[in-house]
Amino acid sequence: xxxxxxxxxxxxxxxxxxxxxxxxxxxxxxxxxxxxxxxxxxxxxxxxxxxxxxxxxxxxxxxxxxxxxxxxxxxxxxxxxxxxxxxxxxxxxxxxxxxxxxxxxxxxxxxxxxxxxxxxxxxxxxxxxxxxxxxxxxxxxxxxxxxxxxxxxxxxxxxxxxxxxxxxxxxxxxxxxxxxxxxxxxxxxxxxxxxxxxxxxxxxxxxxxxxxxxxxxxxxxxxxxxxxxxxxxxxxxxxxxxxxxxxxxxxxxxxxxxxxxxxxxxxxxxxxxxxxxxxxx
Amino acid sequence: xxxxxxxxxxxxxxxxxxxxxxxxxxxxxxxxxxxxxxxxxxxxxxxxxxxxxxxxxxxxxxxxxxxxxxxxxxxxxxxxxxxxxxxxxxxxxxxxxxxxxxxxxxxxxxxxxxxxxxxxxxxxxxxxxxxxxxxxxxxxxxxxxxxxxxxxxxxxxxxxxxxxxxxxxxxxxxxxxxxxxxxxxxxxxxxxxxxxxxxxxxxxxxxxxxxxxxxxxxxxxxxxxxxxxxxxxxxxxxxxxxxxxxxxxxxxxxxxx
Numbered sequence: 386x387x388x389x390x391x392x393x394x395x396x397x398x399x400x401x402x403x404x405x406x407x408x409x410x411x412x413x414x415x416x417x418x419x420x421x422x423x424x425x426x427x428x429x430x431x432x433x434x435x436x437x438x439x440x441x442x443x444x445x446x447x448x449x450x451x452x453x454x455x456x457x458x459x460x461x462x463x464x465x466x467x468x469x470x471x472x473x474x475x476x477x478x479x480x481x482x483x484x485x486x487x488x489x490x491x492x493x494x495x496x497x498x499x500x501x502x503x504x505x506x507x508x509x510x511x512x513x514x515x516x517x518x519x520x521x522x523x524x525x526x527x528x529x530x531x532x533x534x535x536x537x538x539x540x541x542x543x544x545x546x547x548x549x550x551x552x553x554x555x556x557x558x559x560x561x562x563x564x565x566x567x568x569x570x571x572x573x574x575x576x577x578x579x580x581x582x583x584x585x586x587x588x589x590x591x592x593x594x595x596x597x598x599x600x601x602x603x604x605x606x607x608x609x610x611x612x613x614x615x616x617x618x619x620x621x622x623x624x625x626x627x628x629x630x631x632x633x634x635x636x637x638x639x640x641x642x643x644x645x646x647x648x649x650x651x652x653x654x655x656x657x658x659x660x661x662x663x664x665x666x
Numbered sequence: 667x668x669x670x671x672x673x674x675x676x677x678x679x680x681x682x683x684x685x686x687x688x689x690x691x692x693x694x695x696x697x698x699x700x701x702x703x704x705x706x707x708x709x710x711x712x713x714x715x716x717x718x719x720x721x722x723x724x725x726x727x728x729x730x731x732x733x734x735x736x737x738x739x740x741x742x743x744x745x746x747x748x749x750x751x752x753x754x755x756x757x758x759x760x761x762x763x764x765x766x767x768x769x770x771x772x773x774x775x776x777x778x779x780x781x782x783x784x785x786x787x788x789x790x791x792x793x794x795x796x797x798x799x800x801x802x803x804x805x806x807x808x809x810x811x812x813x814x815x816x817x818x819x820x821x822x823x824x825x826x827x828x829x830x831x832x833x834x835x836x837x838x839x840x841x842x843x844x845x846x847x848x849x850x851x852x853x854x855x856x857x858x859x860x861x862x863x864x865x866x867x868x869x870x871x872x873x874x875x876x877x878x879x880x881x882x883x884x885x886x887x888x889x890x891x892x893x894x895x896x897x898x899x900x901x902x903x904x905x906x907x908x909x910x911x912x913x914x915x916x917x918x919x920x921x922x923x
Contacts, residue, residue, distance in 0.1 A: 419760030426761055443780070506673050513900055515854040518870065518892045521862070521877040522885050526697070600769040608775070609862055609874065616772070620863070623775040631776055639768050646767065 442628045450632035463618050463630060465637075472614040473641055475531050475603040479538035480645060483599060484592055486539075487546030494547070495554040495580065496572070505551060512544035517605055524610055534611060538602030542595035549594070553587025554580045589653040596645040604638060699883035707887040717872065717884060723891060725868040729785060729857040730895060733792030737849050740793075741800030742842065748801070749808035749834070750826075766798040771859055778864050788865060792856030796849035803848070807841025808834050843907040850903055854896045869895075 427447050433439070434446040441449055454465060494501045520537045527533040557580055565575060607616025615634040622630040681701045687693070688700040695703060707713055744762075748755045774791045781787040811834055819829060861870025869888045876884035 418756070419763065422757060422760040423764050426764075503676055507676075513851060514893045514896050515851060515858055517855050518858050518873065518889055521873050522882070522889065525877050525880065525882065525885070597767075597769060601771050604769055604772045605859055605862070608859070619772065619775050623779050626779065628776070628779060631779075635768075635772055638772050642767060642769055 442626050445629040449629050453629045454633040475534045476599050479535040480599040483539050483542040488550050491547045491550030534603045534606030537606040538599045541602035542598035545594040546591040549587045549591025553584025557583050592649050600642050696880050696882045703883050704886040707883045722869050722872050729788045730853050733789045733853045736793050737796040741797050742804050745801045745804035748805045770794050788860030791860040792853045795856035796852035799848040800845040803841045803845030807838030850899045
């Protein structure tokens, strides 16, 4: 991406906007290639299922999975909108909660050196553990329901956000800090004007990890015990060896994931417009 | 070293606080068991005999190790091919990126459907979850080579094989190890979730089983053992890394200070 911009910059009279448009079209072209490959993959899958007559309970064709989603079935009639709402709610709310609480706690930890020294190593340690294993205990404490799944998703996504945010808050040019301290900046000013803007790229990479983690947490929560949600459908369909709804759910979960990721990226572009013009870090 | 001691100190302080809190506040064992109660479920012979710890630990450990070996081998191979062949790269990268963005753990029930219960599906679930971080890390590492250095050795008539053996692979080692570390945790997660969903042995199975009986001390004991497995594995990889990559500056620990 970097060299694309540079090459347009060296052209006779390229305006900034022109370069941006060029960059956007180039990146679309680049992604078009990938989209074709992925589409090709699905076409191959579809063709393989038809040609080799793979029974749908082993591997349904993508079209079969889609048709389960779009048309009501006599054999496996799931109320899709009900389950989608439940999962999307769990993912969305836990993501918002995780990112808000995670960022605030990270700021609090970066604010107080003492607190950070005690808590941060513990967080880094916990982050290296398979946190998802705590899910059955949460379930035991809180019973079934959307809220339980939210808590599981929260716990899974929380530590990456905190650790990334703190890393960003700390990764500040020391000379800059010395300068503003010399100019009598208050601690609050240092945070608002320097540390937090500086942490934004780190925060967003934490949020992107968290967006995937929230989904994993919510789905595993629904796997373990739930009476609704896409994870519940997957488990339920697995028991009855009805594979197409599993794939329909997977399509929906992937879509939810892609949507959340896109929203985070969009927010990133809005809050950090300069990344569109600069090279990637 | 002093820092580490202090951290261990904090940890034991936390455990002591927990123990005292449970005893003083009279928290019921099935809500939060005390640390001692949890340990007694593992170490007290009469109590521990009920749970067949060796069987479950062995099952989970086998899954983790097997899945890690498969992941490490196949992930690095795919990354190597991506780096070696441009055609392979254009064809496979979009698919890898696409699958990496999916919540792969959601595929777990499918593996049970395809492969039945037991070691095989759980191992494969773990492989699926841990595979992509390795591919992405290793292929990043193989790309991150100083262009001038490459030009120099090309000028000196180095073959592609030599470039890989002498420059690209040694250069990628730190990336490969950071991929290993991510995927070590992922292997544990994958195995445990596989055991949650359907299994007849393993720590994840026991955790889920104990939940049905509201046997919270056993659940905490399982959690403890799972964490220990994860830590030991992670630690072993870090040790191997520091031995193999002794020329790299140490970056572990609390940064500067």
